[in-house]
Amino acid sequence: MYYDGPLFLDVICVLQGFTFSTKGNIYTFSRSFYNLMSGIDLSANMLSGEIPWEIGNLSHVKSLNLSHNFFIGQIPATIANMSALESLDLSHNELGGPIPWQLTQMSSLEVFSVAYNNLSGCIPNSGQFSSFNMESYLGNTNLQNSSQGNQCSPVLGPMEVEDVGEASDDPVLYIICAASFVLAFWATVAFLFCLPFGQRVMLQL
Template structure:
């Protein structure tokens, strides 16, 4: 038991670990760093991780974790580095405690995570963490429409004006 009390970090990254993260890992209250990235871990993030009161770095990226980010983790006041990028997490991004200072890159690749803010008793949509672009951007629609029209015109021009295109059309008919 003294061995676990003297450990400052655990790095089990890229070890092909699978299955759910044991809730008992939350009992490692004196741990400063835990890296479980690049494995095949599934299931939810254990809420017991909130018991790791001295943790400074928690990397759970590039796994197959799902569910919500436990709100209990917002009590981790010493957490400086956090990443759950490239999982299957969903729900609202925590924004209290240390989580208010984390960059959206630490959530990238979780298409069902979103930023939610509470104002006047309802939850407002603020976009999706890790998305490349905002779907409500009108410039995106214009660029997409123009690209489609140009691609269509180039295809029609090729089919009717280029000799190879004409041969292909004649063979199909």
């Protein structure tokens, strides 16, 4: 079962049975209903507020997509309790704070994105996080890469990475151009003054 629709998260996360009616019929679901859900897609529903910590109780869900909403606050560390989760998309929200280190314990996680939020701190580099590329973190100006010595460096966008590469190549390019110019100059001088044909050319000038 896969849920895709504008449903409030606090309703999903209260692990109790519930009853609703539609078209004159009454339907009752027990708490085991939540164990049947393999995915939840609440993207682009204009949802706001904080992501409730109870979301971690959905331990059978394999895919969670909360992207393109207006969620604020921090990423709940309890998401790490969703041990079956394979895909987590929290991109295009207004989430802040660091990425919880507890998420590195999620061994099943294969797809991850928190791009275009307001996250800060260091990107975890252990567990499955060592396999995620920088596209997962774009648009977080205060988020930094982990490096040797537990130091952090800012996450670069595609254009910034390209600029850095060009800047590092500039000194080498200058040296090559200068050396080529010097060699061409002295080769011309040697041709004009040392060879008979070059001497005749100079006399004609």
